[in-house]
Amino acid sequence: MAEEVLRMQGITKIYPNGFMANKDVTFGIGAKEIHALVGENGAGKTTLMKILFGMEDCQNGQIFINGKEEKIANPLDAIAKGVGMVHQHFMLLPSLTVAENVVLGVEPMKNGLFDFEGAVKSTQEIADKYNFKVDATARVSTLSVGQMQKVEILKALIKGAKILILDEPTAVLTPQETEELFEQLFHLRDSGVSVIFISHKLEEVMRICSRVTVLRHGECMGTYDTKDLDESKISRLMVGRDVILKIEKEDPKPDKPILEIKNLRRFNSFGKPVIDGVTFTVRSGEVVGIAGVEGNGQSELSEVLAGLSGFAEGDVVLNGKSIRGLSVRQIRDNGMAYIAEDRMVEGVAGDMSIEMNIMADRFTKQNYKTGLFINSAKMREETLKLIKDFEILCDSPDQPVRMLSGGNIQKVVVAREFTSGANFILANQPTRGIDVGTAEMIRKTIVRKSREEGTCTVLISADLNEVLECSDRLLVMRKGKVVAAFPKANEVSEDTLGEYMLGIKAMTPEQMEGLL
């Protein structure tokens, strides 16, 4: 390793809710290095990087850049000191052009006005310098996710970033786009930029990084040369045991159809179809996975199935009854349970107690009442039982949900949805951003309920491992359509899936016949 360009020493961060995200973390990166920061979801990777980028303050610790101690007050300060960050969720203005997005904050001026030509020119220059192929005059809203990411990287580079933080950059990319990103990262490294690569995809880390720093539960487990490691060693450092990625399950015995989606179409406010003629049936006892790059109609489909949005054409029939025009309450009473994509938005009310959150879908029912009043004793009893069954770590049922960790919040969600008595479970990103143990419990419960209780499940997930292992059948969505269907999810390779997700291949209706 050459000289060290960045050192974070003894960083400790405690959030106002008492959660200790980083504990005495120390790590350093060298010049011209791609350095991996790995750890489970919730291990404190993003927090550590937010501290480096000035978005969070820390209670303890020092940051050295090129050997000099620096206090980083805010992101502008970080940029001035040569640190750039590409967030997991892009921070772009979609209605502006690439050039306008890139120069934001360092706008070239001519005669006191914004110099668009100059912006295009300097964007093109920096793109050429680092070998990025983007059209500086294109509107960001017309770009693919992979191209947007390039714009994000260019944004950092044009401000002179010498240390570039990439927070799970490949999570939103198809396998092919990932390859392209790696080429660019190598190029960046060779031209003198140090890259911090946050990921939990270990094979990627092994391929492109020279060293790895592992975080576990907010603590640093050490920095290693990748040549001394292999994937199973890293995973042991990360979780203290080998991650079991296989889910043992019997073959499904699909029975009568529970959910029938017929030629469903939905349009956005601009009249563009966001769900474009989707047809498939889910039978009792099976789990149907829906894969796809995010933003290809999965969220919209989920909203329709959950009753949160209407649809223009076609029909959705649940347990023999069309859901058109029904309220969420009526659809739920007809057998639907819903694990929402963003648990803090639709999954829980953060300020309310655990008890209220678990009981939220059922306290209005007659058997939870005594006369005019709610039956507090019964609800308390049931809540305590569910807290125990789902191993929710908390002090009391009266604790506000927001005080729990992400995994425990999701346990509150599933404790409610898995016990509502529904025979159709709509699980949208059920394990996003939570610890491995809870994720495993949720996946196993989904499979177990389908096998033992005959529930049907639609599993929408961006986690390929999850859709491949947890699902029985697998569908791929692209641009609002189902473009591929596989009878056995665990026999599909990620590469094949990537080709369908990216649109390089698509199945014909004949090929998918009998699989929908």
Add this chain to the structure above:
Amino acid sequence: MNKTQRIEAIMEVVRILAGMAIAYLVALLILIAFSNDPVFIVKQFILGPFSSPRRIGSIINLAVPFTLCGLSMCFMYAVNKFNLIGESIFMLSGCIITFIGLKIGANMPAVILVPLLLLIGAAIGAALSFIPAIMDRKLNANVVVVSLMLNAVITQLAIYILRYFMKDPGISFIGSHETHAAMQLPTILGKMRVGSGVIIALIFVAVISIIFFKTSFGWKMRIVGSNPKFATAVGLSTLGISFAAQLAGGALAGVAGATEIMNSYKRFQWTASTGHGFDGLLVAVLAKKNPILVPFGALFLAYIRIGADVVNTSGDIPNEFISVIQGIIILLVAAESFLSGFKNKLIYRSVQAEKAGRKDK
């Protein structure tokens, strides 16, 4: 309760008390700056409200409408709709129940007349509150704007009714005829001369606390107010519930207006908006939209108002300076991150101590 929760709870109280203490300090500084006899005035301001049983009674009497209006705002606030229509409901309700009371109350016993008039007040409140609530629900019109505009209209309506249909020509000021004895609530607690309206207020505190915490409607309101998207996703009718809560809040403002007339007045004589609706908002904020805490917020507000009155009558300070103090209190109590840095530091320390302790074991 774990440590973090306990610190949050304690800091909540500390925050409110500190906000009040700062407001007091400012009030005292103003008094010292503008008064010729600051020591006397300061003493009057702090201790004056307790100097006679009559004054203590006045605090309680003043707290009665504050409590009812605070409860009314609890409903609005619970579903996150800052529907301020209570301000004019209070006035029109007082006007109409006086009008009806004068017409029908001559030979009615109090036990029938008082509840009947309260019911009429509630109906007026619910009906008026229906307007901004339905516009919010069906037309997506901002409740704050609609209710404020309507306040002006309804206030003028009440004044119109008073001037043209109720005015007693035999008195030197604008006011209705004297109400029948049956609708003048008797005083209790001897020398303190507390109106029995306080009993009505306390009954409502109890009933509404039960509604909030022990009925499914209360749960629904709290869930809708806390996270409407979540409420929708679990199958609650978010629009319907916030609509119903606004009607309930309006009904309570109507009860408040009716109670105030029967408790403290012999005539309807309001010729301008009374400000009780906004006082209710302040009380609800002080009470953190918890109906059980509303009477305490109301008593505190009544105490500083009486303090201001005492200073006003016995000193050389105008009544208006109280609005300055009120403003500071709202600012400091409603500003949720006031003292949050201090709170976070406490939490940080306790977590660190806890982790260190765990390691030792």
